[in-house]
Amino acid sequence: MKYVDEYRDEAAARAVVDAIRRLVRRPWTLMEICGGQTHTVIKSGIDRLLPEEVILVHGPGCPVCVTPLELIDRAVEIARRPEVIFTSFGDMLRVPGSASDLLAVKSEGGDVRMVYSPLDAVTLAERHPERHVVFFAVGFETTAPANAMAVWKAHQLGLENFSILSSHVLVPPAMEAILSAPDNRVQGFLAAGHVCAVMGYWEYEPISARYRLPITVTGFEPLDLLQGTYMTLRALEENRWGVENQYKRAVTREGNRPAQDLLGKVFEVCDRPWRGIGVIPGSGLALKPELAAFDAARRFPATGPPPEEPAECIAGEILRGLKKPHECSAFGGRCTPERPLGAPMVSSEGACAAYHRYGRTL
C-alpha cells in the first residue's frame, strides 16, 4: 500500500534505531499523546527496540478513554429511549459506564448502531423521520471537523430529528496541564500528526517556548515514530527547543483551513472534564448557541446524580504518564479487557489495553 509500506521498511527502521543509539548520551523521557501512536509503538515493538535511556510514555491521547463517566452514563440513558437510534463509532460501544455500556443496551433491545462516518448518522436521520438519531460525537481535533460537518449538513437539510452528544477534547490544553504539573517528568513531546493535519502546529510554538521543550509533529507508521523520536532526542541532546515537523507529507504549519473554518462555525471552546484527570480549562468544544437544537445533552437532560469512579482505577496517573499500566495493582487481575475498571483498559487505544494485549508485563 502506497504511503504505508515505505514507512514500515525494516532496514530503514534499523538505521534509525542505530542512529538513536549513537545519539543518546543520557536518559530522556518523551511523551506521545495519541492512541494511534501508542498502538503503533507497542504493535511494532518500537519501545523494545529503543535503547533503555529513552523512556516513551503515553499521554491521554485516547478520546474514548478521556470521555467522562458521566457522559457515558448519559449516552446509555439516551440510547435506552425507544424513539432514539443511537449511533456511535465502534470503539465507544464497549466503554464501561457506572452500571452499563452501549453494547449492553443493544443486547437489551436498544437501537444502538455503529457507524463509520458521522455523515452516516445524518443519512439515518433522513431515512427515519419518525425516530430521533443521536450521534456520539467523540474525538480530538482530528475528528471534530467530521462531526462538525454532520451537524452542518443536518442544519442545511433542516433536519429536526438529529442531534449530537458532544465529547470533544483539544490537545494543546492537555499538554499544558501535563507540563505544568509539579511532578511532570516529560522532557519532549511527539505531537499527534493527524490532529496537526487539521489544526496545524503553530499552537505548539508558545508551549514549546514556555516550557523549553522540543515538540515534533509525528506520523503514525513505525518509521514516522522512530524519526520523530530521533528528531526530538537530537533537539534534547543539542539543548534546543522549538517545534519540528516530521510528518511533512500530511501536515503544514497552518493546517487545514476549510476544516478550521467549519469548526469555528459549529463549535466554540469550553472547559471540559477529562476522565481520570479532572477539568482542564478551555480544553473542549461545545456546540455554538445558534446550533443548540443539535445538542443531545440539552434535548435529553440528565437524570440522577453524577457517578463515581472505581477507587482502584489509576487512569489519571496512567493518562499523565506518571505510571505505566503494569504498575497498577489491578492490572491484568481485577482489571482486564474483558472486565475493565476504567477506560484505558477498554478502548483498544488505551495504554492499559495495549499493554495487556501485547504482553507488556515488565
Place this chain on the structure above:
Amino acid sequence: MCLGVPGQIVDIEEDSIGMPMGKVSFGGVTKRVCFAYTPDAQVGDYVVVHVGFAISQIDEAEAHQVYDFLKEMGELEELDVTQPAEALGDRRDRGGGGV
C-alpha cells in the same frame, strides 16, 4: 487520534447539497469519502482519510523525505535511494505476498 489511512482518489462528484463526495481506494478496497476539507484534491491524488473524510492531501514530494533524512544520518549507502520504488518492490515480493 487518529486512524487516518492514505488512499487514492478514484472519483469526485457533488451530492444533493453540493458537498464533494467520492470514492477513495485503499489497496483496491474503495470507500465513500467526503472531500469538503480537501477542495483542491483531484482524481489520482492521495489523501489521508479519517472517519470518511479526507483531512489532508499527501504531499508526494515530502513523502520521500524519509530518504533525505536517512542520508542525513549517513546510513544511505545501505539503501538504494535512487530507485526507492524498485527497492520497495523487491521487499514486498519476498514472502507473504498473498493471492
Place this chain on the structure above:
Amino acid sequence: MSDPTRPGRPTQQTAPNDPETVRPGEGAAPASAAPASSLAGGLVCPIPLSEYPTVQLAHGGGGRLSQKLIEGMFVPAFDNPTLAALGDGAVLALEELAGAGGLAGSRLALSTDSFVVRPLFFPGGDIGSLAVHGTVNDVAMCGARPFAISAGFILEEGFSMEELWRVVSSMRQAAADAGVPVVTGDTKVVDRGKGDGVYINTTGLGLVPAGVDVAPHRARPGDVVVINGPIAEHGIAIMSVREGLEFDTAVETDSAALHRLVADLLETLGPAVHALRDPTRGGLASALNEIAGQAGVGVRLDERSLPIAEQVRGACEILGFDPLYVANEGKCLAIVDRERAGEAVEVMARHPEGRGATVVGEVVGEHAGRVVLRSGIGGERVVDMLSGEQLPRIC
C-alpha cells in the same frame, strides 16, 4: 477414486441448472396451483411462494405444514436415500463407510457447530454453505474423513421462504461438492422477534483412519506452522456488507471444504502431521494461542511471512482491524515436522483450496503458552487471545 463418504451411492455431480436435481418430493407432492417463483440460479423454489411466501409457526409444528416443508424442500434438496427414509435419525452402515481397510483401529469423530452469521448472504457465500463447510472442516481437523452431517434449522416466523430456499440450495450444492450428505435434520420455528431469520446447527461424523493421530498436544518445539492460503478474507467479506461499514471490494469469503486437502496431507505425511486447526472466529491468533496453551509450547510468527491479499490489507487498515484476529472459513493450520514442512506446502498447493500455501511460523520451547510475533520492522510483540469482538476504531 471411490468416495467412502457417500453411503452406497456414487458421487453425483449435478449441474446447478439441472431440473432433475429438484424433484417435487418423494412422498407427498405439494398440491400447488400457483407457479413456484424462479430464482437467479435457475433452480425453482419447490414451496409455492404465493401460498407460503414466509415461514409460519406451523412449519415447525410437526404437522402437515411441517411435512410439506421437509418433503417439499429439504428432502429433494439434499437428495439421498438415508434422508428420504425420514426416520427419527439416520442409520448408516459403518463397514461400508470404512471401506477396504475395515474398521479396525478406526475412531469416530464427531463435531457440532451452530451458525448465526449476519448478514445471511455475503460475497462468495451464505449461512448455508458456511454451515456445511464449517462442520466438514471441524471433522477433518480431527484427522477424520467426514461421511455425514445433520442439519438443524431454527427459523423465525415470517422469514422469507425464498431466502430459505436460497440457503437450502446453497447447502445442497456445498454438500454435493464436498461429497458429504445431509442425512438427517430438524426444523423448528420460533415466534417473530425471537430469532434472527435462520440459525443452523450442523453436526458431522467422520472416521479417523487407523494410525492417524492429530492433536494439539503433539505440537513440539522445532515444528513448523503451515497454512493453506491468505488470511482474514471471510471476516472482511462479512464486514464489507455489514450495515454502517459498507465498502466496495472484490474480497469474497474463503469458505471452503478442506477435507480432501487434509486427507491428502495425512496420507502423504502420515505421523509427521502433529496438529491441525481451522482458524475461524478469533483468527490465526486465537487458534495458535489455543494450541500453544494446550501443548504447553510457544509459537513464533513472522509478520513478513503472513500471507494476506492487498485488498484485505486495505480493508483492515481502514477499519483498524488486525488481520491476525479476523475470521477465516477455508483455512487450515497444520503443525508439522520441520523436515517435512516443504512437502506439506507442496501437498496443500495441489488443491484449489491450497493455492498460496506457505509457512507462517514455528513452534518453540520458550514462552510456553504464548504466541510472539516478530514485527515488520524487527520488533517483537505478544499476540494475545482476542478478548470480546474486534470493533472498528477511529484512533
